[in-house]
Amino acid sequence: xxxxxxxxxxxxxxxxxxxxxxxxxxxxxxxxxxxxxxxxxxxxxxxxxxxxxxxxxxxxxxxxxxxxxxxxxxxxxxxxxxxxxxxxxxxxxxxxxxxxxxxxxxxxxxxxxxxxxxxxxxxxxxxxxxxxxxxxxxxxxxxxxxxxxxxxxxxxxxxxxxxxxxxxxxxxxxxxxxxxxxxxxxxxxxxxxxxxxxxxxxxxxxxxxxxxxxxxxxxxxxxxxxxxxxxxxxxxxxxxxxxxxxxxxxxxxx
Amino acid sequence: xxxxxxxxxxxxxxxxxxxxxxxxxxxxxxxxxxxxxxxxxxxxxxxxxxxxxxxxxxxxxxxxxxxxxxxxxxxxxxxxxxxxxxxxxxxxxxxxxxxxxxxxxxxxxxxxxxxxxxxxxxxxxxxxxxxxxxxxxxxxxxxxxxxxxxxxxxxxxxxxxxxxxxxxxxxxxxxxxxxxxxxxxxxxxxxxxxxxxxxxxxxxxxxxxxxxxxxxxxxxxxxxxxxxxxxxxxxxxxxxxxxxxxxxxxxxxxxxxxxxxxxxxxxxxxxxxxxxxxxxxxxxxxxxxxxxxxxxxxxxxxxxxxxxxxxxxxxxxxxxxxxxxxxxxxxxxxxxxxxxxxxxxxxxxxxxx
Ligand code: HEM
Ligand code: HEM
Ligand code: FES
Numbered sequence: 242x243x244x245x246x247x248x249x250x251x252x253x254x255x256x257x258x259x260x261x262x263x264x265x266x267x268x269x270x271x272x273x274x275x276x277x278x279x280x281x282x283x284x285x286x287x288x289x290x291x292x293x294x295x296x297x298x299x300x301x302x303x304x305x306x307x308x309x310x311x312x313x314x315x316x317x318x319x320x321x322x323x324x325x326x327x328x329x330x331x332x333x334x335x336x337x338x339x340x341x342x343x344x345x346x347x348x349x350x351x352x353x354x355x356x357x358x359x360x361x362x363x364x365x366x367x368x369x370x371x372x373x374x375x376x377x378x379x380x381x382x383x384x385x386x387x388x389x390x391x392x393x394x395x396x397x398x399x400x401x402x403x404x405x406x407x408x409x410x411x412x413x414x415x416x417x418x419x420x421x422x423x424x425x426x427x428x429x430x431x432x433x434x435x436x437x438x439x440x441x442x443x444x445x446x447x448x449x450x451x452x453x454x455x456x457x458x459x460x461x462x463x464x465x466x467x468x469x470x471x472x473x474x475x476x477x478x479x480x481x482x483x484x485x486x487x488x489x490x491x492x493x494x495x
Numbered sequence: 496x497x498x499x500x501x502x503x504x505x506x507x508x509x510x511x512x513x514x515x516x517x518x519x520x521x522x523x524x525x526x527x528x529x530x531x532x533x534x535x536x537x538x539x540x541x542x543x544x545x546x547x548x549x550x551x552x553x554x555x556x557x558x559x560x561x562x563x564x565x566x567x568x569x570x571x572x573x574x575x576x577x578x579x580x581x582x583x584x585x586x587x588x589x590x591x592x593x594x595x596x597x598x599x600x601x602x603x604x605x606x607x608x609x610x611x612x613x614x615x616x617x618x619x620x621x622x623x624x625x626x627x628x629x630x631x632x633x634x635x636x637x638x639x640x641x642x643x644x645x646x647x648x649x650x651x652x653x654x655x656x657x658x659x660x661x662x663x664x665x666x667x668x669x670x671x672x673x674x675x676x677x678x679x680x681x682x683x684x685x686x687x688x689x690x691x692x693x694x695x696x697x698x699x700x701x702x703x704x705x706x707x708x709x710x711x712x713x714x715x716x717x718x719x720x721x722x723x724x725x726x727x728x729x730x731x732x733x734x735x736x737x738x739x740x741x742x743x744x745x746x747x748x749x750x751x752x753x754x755x756x757x758x759x760x761x762x763x764x765x766x767x768x769x770x771x772x773x774x775x776x777x778x779x780x781x782x783x784x785x786x787x788x789x790x791x792x793x794x795x796x797x798x799x800x801x802x803x804x805x806x807x808x809x810x811x812x813x814x815x816x817x818x819x820x821x822x823x824x825x826x827x828x829x830x831x832x833x834x835x836x837x838x839x840x841x842x843x844x845x846x847x848x
Contacts, residue, residue: 251785252574254508255506269571274519277519282530284690285534285546291542417683
C-alpha cells in the first residue's frame with residue numbers, strides 16, 4: 242500500500258484553496274486580469290474613424306432660403322467679404338431622427354425661414370437636424386433668388402455613398418460596413434445621401450446626389466451604401482457645394 | 496452528498512471569484528471609455544459603449560471557452576472552473592447590453608421597428624463580404640440567452656444532465672457565429688492588422704486547446720483517433736482487466752473505458768472500488784477527484800459519493816452506477832456491466848485473495 246502523499250493537493254471550492262495551488266493562482270490570476278485589461282487600452286485607438294472631426298455645434302438658429310431638391314437644404318447668405326466664393330453656404334437638412342425634416346418644415350420650401358435645429362459638421366459638410374422653421378421676410382429683395390449653379394463638366398468619380406446625417410458627426414464611424422444598416426435606415430427615412438470622394442492629395446470632396454430630373458435618389462441607392470461605388474455624371478457647382486447629377490441606375494458597385 | 500444545496504450558496508471562494516470577475520469587467524469598461532476620451536473629448540459615447548460591451552463579452556467568451564480544456568490539461572485551473580457559470584452569465588449580460596445599445600443606436604429613430612430593421616436593412620444574405628453581420632450576433636445572443644436562462648441547477652436536474660449538456664454545447668455554435676459577427680462586421684470597418692491578428696489568434700487558441708485536450712483524452716482512454724477502439728478482453732465472469740493496484744495513487748483513481756463508458760477505479764484505505772466517472776451534478780470527471788473524509792469528491796464543485804455504494808452521504812440522495820470489482824494478485828478486474836445507481840458493492844481488499 243502506497244503511503245499518503247501530503248503534496249497531493251485537491252481543491253474543493255467550499256473548503257478553501259490549498260497552499261501550492263494558492264501560490265499558482267496568485268501568479269496566474271493577476272496575469273489573466275491584466276491581459277484582459279490590456280485590451281481596453283489597445284483597442285480604442287485602433288478603431289476606424291472613431292476620432293473623426295465630426296462635431297455637434299451650438300448654433301441653435303439659422304436664417305436662409307429653404308430648398309427642397311435634390312435633397313432638403315438651407316441656403317444661408319455668407320456674411321463678410323466672400324471674394325470669388327459663393328454668396329451662400331449650403332446646409333443639408335434632416336429631421337431629428339433617421340428622417341427628412343417634418344412636413345411642417347417642408348411646407349415652407351422656396352421661402353425664407355428662421356430654422357431651429359442642431360447642426361453637425363465634418364470638414365465643410367454641415368447638416369442641421371431640424372426641429373422647426375418659421376417663414377420670414379427675405380433680408381433684401383435681390384437675395385430672394387436661389388444660388389446660381391454652373392456645370393463643371395462630366396466626371397467619373399469613385400467614392401462611398403453615406404447618409405448626410407451620421408457621417409458629419411452624429412455617429413463615429415458614420416460609414417463603412419458596421420454603419421451600413423443605419424445608413425440604409427437613414428436614407429430610406431429621407432436623410433440626404435452624400436457621395437464622399439477622396440481626391441489624389443487626400444482631400445475629401447462631398448457631392449449631393451441628384452437624378453437626371455434634379456430629384457432625390459434616396460430609395461434607389463439603398464443597396465449601394467457603405468461600398469465603393471463609381472458614379473459618372475455631370476458635376477454642378479451650386480452655392481458652396483457640388484451636385485453630382487446622374488441616373489442612379491448607372492451607379493456602379495466596384 | 497455533503498453539499499448538494501450548499502453548492503448554489505455563497506462561500507468565500509465564490510465571493511472572491513465574483514469580486515475579481517466583476518471588478519475586472521467594470522474596470523475594463525471604464526478604461527475603454529476613458530482611453531477613448533483621451534483621444535477626443537467630442538465622441539459619441541453610445542458608440543464607445545457598444546464597442547466596450549461587445550469587446551468585453553467577446554474577450555470573456557474566450558476565457559470561458561479556455562477554462563474547460565485548461566482544467567482537463569491541469570488541475571491547477573479547476574478553481575477557475577468552479578464558478579464558471581457566473582462568468583457565463585456575466586458574459587451574457589455584457590452581450591445583451593451590447594446588443595441593446597447597438598439596436599437602439601443603429602436601428603431606432605427610423606421608419607421601421609428596430610428589431611425588424613435589424614434583419615431587413617442590409618439584405619445581402621447571399622453575399623459573403625456584404626453579409627448582414629448583425630443577424631449572426633442576434634442568433635448567437637438567443638443561444639446565450641437559452642444557456643443563461645437554463646443555467647440554474649434546477650434546470651440541470653429537470654432537463655437531465657445529457658440534455659442540458661447538449662444545450663450547453665450550443666456555446667460552440669454561438670462562438671462560431673460570433674467570430675463571423677466580428678470578422679464580417681467590426682473587422683471590415685476597422686482594418687488595423689492587429690485586430691485581425693487578435694481575432695485570428697483567439698480562434699486558433701480556442702480550436703487548438705480543444706483539439707489538444709481531446710487528443711490527450713483519447714490517448715488516456717487508449718482509444719485510437721480513427722476507427723473503433725480495441726475491444727477490452729472480457730473474461731468468462733464478465734470482468735475486464737483494468738491494470739494493477741500500483742497504477743493508482745492512494746485516495747485517487749484511475750479512469751478506464753469499459754464497454755464505451757468511463758469508469759473511475761479508486762484506491763483508498765487498502766481497498767478498491769469502481770463507480771461511474773460521471774458526476775450527477777454537471778458531469779464532472781469523478782475519476783479526477785479524490786477520496787476526502789471517506790467520500791469520493793468531485794473535482795469540479797465538490798459533490799461527494801460513498802465509494803462502496805455511489806450514494807451521496809446523508810442527507811443527500813444523489814446516486815451513480817457502481818461496478819463490481821475483484822483482484823487477482825495485484826491485477827484489478829472490473830465488471831463490464833454497471834450496477835443500478837446506488838447499488839452497494841463490496842470493495843476488493845488489497846492483499847487478500
Ligand atoms: C442582436 C445582437 C447584436 C447586434 C445587433 C450587434 C451589433 C453590432 C454592431 C452594429 C457592431 C458594430 C459596432 C461598431 O463598430 O460601431 C458590433 C460589433 C461587435 N459585436 Fe455585436 N451585435 C450583437 C450581438 C453580439 C454578441 C452576442 C456579441 C458577443 C460577444 C457581440 C460582439 C461584438 C463585438 C466583439 C464587436 C466588435 C466591437 C468593437 O468594434 O470593438 N455582438 N455588434
Ligand atoms: C449560467 C449558468 C451556467 C451553468 C450552470 C453552466 C455550467 C456549465 C457546466 C456544468 C459545464 C460543463 C459541461 C461539460 O463540459 O461537460 C459548462 C461548460 C461550459 N459552459 Fe457553462 N454554464 C452556464 C452558463 C454558461 C454561459 C452563459 C456560457 C456562455 C458563454 C457558458 C459557457 C460554457 C462553456 C464554453 C463550457 C465549455 C464546455 C467545456 O468546457 O467542455 N456557460 N457550463
Ligand atoms: S460537483 Fe459539479 S460536476 Fe461534480
